[in-house]
Amino acid sequence: MAGTGSLTDVSDESTAESTATHPTATLITVCIGMFMLMLDMTIVAAALADIQSSLDASLSGLQWVVDAYTLPVAALLLTAATLGDRLGRRRLYIAGMAIFTIASLGCALAGDIVTLNIVRAVQGVGAALLFGVSLPLVAAAFPDPMKRAKAIGLYGAVMASATAAGPLVGGALVTAIGWEWIFLINVPIGIVAVALAYRYVTESRSDSAAPPDWAGTGLLTLALLPGVLALIQGNEWGWSSARVIALGATSIAGLFAFVAWELHAAHPMLDLRLIVRPSFAANALAAFAGAGTLVAATNFLALYFINTLGHDPFQAGLRALPLTLSALVVAPPIAVLHDRLPARWSLPTSMAVVATGLWLCTGADASTTWTHYIAGSILGGAGLGAVTVIASQSALSFVEVERAGMATGAVNTARQIGIVVGVAGLGAVFSHAVATEAGAGLASLTVGTMTVAVPDEQAGMITEALSSGAGQRVIEFVPDQFSAAVPALSQLARGATAQGLDAVMATSSAIAAAATIAVFVLLRIRRR
Template sequence: MTFTRDFSAHRVLAATSISYTVVLLDASIVNVALGEIGRTFGSPVSGLQWVVNAYTLTFASLLMTGGTLGDRLGARDVYLAGLAIFVLASVGCGLAPDLATLTLARTLQGIGSAMLVPCSLALINGAYPDASGRAAAVSVWMGCGGVAMAAGPLIGGLLIHALGWRSIFFVNVPVGIVGIWLTLFVDRATSSATARHFDVKGQLAAIVALGTLIGVLIEGPVLGWQSALVQAGIATSVAAWVAFFVIETRARNPMLPLQFFRNALFSASTFVSMASAFVFYGMLFTFSLYYQQVRGYSALETGLAFLPMTSMVAAGGLMSSRIVKQVGGRRSMCIAFGLYAVGALGMTLSNATSPYWLAAVPMVLMGLASGFISPAATSPALGTVEKRRAGIASAVLNSARQSGSALGVAIFGSFIATGRTFAPAMTLVLGVVVATSLVAAFVWWATSAPVPVERGQVS
């Protein structure tokens, strides 16, 4: 009986780990294909921004609703549907005849990811009822994501070199099918449905607010900031953001519980998570163009060039809890953002003819910072909410990360699109990285200080 239960739990872990692997692989692997995609479709930088952001934007906008959908209909069935959508959308990406079709298929990939990622955690939670087993399972799940993030650029480079850029999407198909097959054997009872409320108005307002914001940032440099379309987009975005916060304030069961942010530590954790994703994914996009357009690297050479950075993301995540215990969460987080700043300053020494190691060393520092910050920010944030609300709190943090990623690609890409040459645009990007890192470090230091306990007060 115990063996059967353990085997079933391990099957759940295998299925969910496979899905998380392809989701994070897709978030990083596409960057090394930007040069090939641009040449295939004759796309400017703005078009490449949409290829990256169509996925992350949809993922960020629908992540919390994906969790609610899983609670209402059952995590297993929603997970299966999300994985099926992701696989079919990957086929669409691989077969895309033009940039618009590719962008639409990437949007569908984001929808699938938003359904399957929160339901993955729900399935693990149901399969591992004891706390120690669940913690170990979540560690394996996150570890698979870390490996995928680290290996993504290299795998992408190898696939593109051997089979062309379309192969980076087709590779998702057999992996996704294995995940679907494993999930079909999962008992629906591992995640029963509950009557959670859909915040339809809040969801629609969030999609419009975030979508128009990213759209304005990407298209503003192309159409001109004074164009009627861009001005309308700005007005729509502002109105949608105001509407979203009004709706969430008044809703009985809001998509985004604003009371979480009354806690300074939760607010700071959300902010530093968003800032780290903004910096890391914005640089991933920028460096991809730098290696392929400035240094003339192939997709494979670009994947190899990213290896020091992405491998340190996985290492930073594995070492995060140990570093926090030894150094302290407050100090170690500020040091991590300091590594971002030092790495960005170091990258200013790199140019089209400089030795590769001048770029590799700063990228190691930035990869280590990124890997450390995500788990180090998550743990204290979840400690500020009730256990029964940990799922929605985790969704808020993940949405903040995805939103930060989309903003990084949009803003840094707009710098590149408006620059006459790449070098000054790259310098501006690195300056923003330094400024963002210093602000994030200051916010964390100011809000994460331990509260002194007065005499007679129970700690």
């Protein structure tokens, strides 16, 4: 059976190719890699506005900057873990880090948005390999249960710290030396990590590892990629267009084919008997919904802070701290108290906190400032930190010991799929809301007491730019003869973008609330 490797019996597995064991060095090496990966997931939000300006990217292009990286992680995570079990986790770690590092350099050198997104996908492949083998490497290096628990605790703390630091580090780099450096910073760190892994990390593998489920991996990709493409391009191509309908149908067919294959495969990448357990499904759903709402929405919030409110990337990173720090502060005590907090109450409560935080972020208009989002960010971040810990730890309590790797891998995969689908779907919501508001505003634009007739060509350019998240940068599309209308257009841009972000937050809150109810119900269904 494929999986992410059981963490409970890894000390009994065969090891080879290394002359000595260096557990501390192994932990440091793995933590370096995970810090880079988690940093890369949140650091890019601070650079989206500058990438858009530098590479003349549309909103769909920016959505792919996030999803081109996350989609390979979601599709390959479980298979990467199985591959590490068979070929050697150290070997896969070095390969993944090399791919990630080279792709990071390629991202920095990309001259257009298409090239950037292609290389981001390659970077995501490297990230999937690293995600799949990192935790089993730590477990193999610390066979003593007490030492292993401490090592995994440090591993989790590093991941949380990197996630929290991402917007601030990214903002500082973009403001000081340019967006390319959010990728270039990975290169020297990656080289050091490869050297450390080659020198100090002991090889480990499983004698009983199942073969990789390549067919399942391909079918999962087929289920995800066309659907995400349809969501991202739907506003541009038309939701009833043949292309969007065909992509949606292909995605649904891919999903059914994936389920059918996994049910009958000798060594499935995901044992669907786990998913049909209501208690386990609740944890996977919470991970999916938390990432697909709050995490996905933060990308649009960062774009709004920079392009509409006029903050530089570093200032935008500072304004993201209420969310990231609250998640960082809440997660450790929740992890410690997990056994005393029944999941049937703590998990839906945490999801409800996420939904409430998102709801507090609604109500924006043209006069809204960043302080409007402080309370919602703190509450939402606290809920997300709790959901992340509870979903991951509770998933293990519902499965047998030998399925521990499968369980954690499934929850992590659900989380990555949530980000992929959330960024794509919320982008469609944002674009539609902004276009509707901008179209109505341009049709009735006034300067003083005079109505301004904006030519159709300029109106279309302004609406398209606003729908892409350009915010106040839309003023560059205003011809000189309409300079008197710039203040009115600036106010329109701010109001339309606020309306788009408001739609994102309201939609996210509704989805999180629905997920709260579903999780609550699922955790109360007794398995027959």
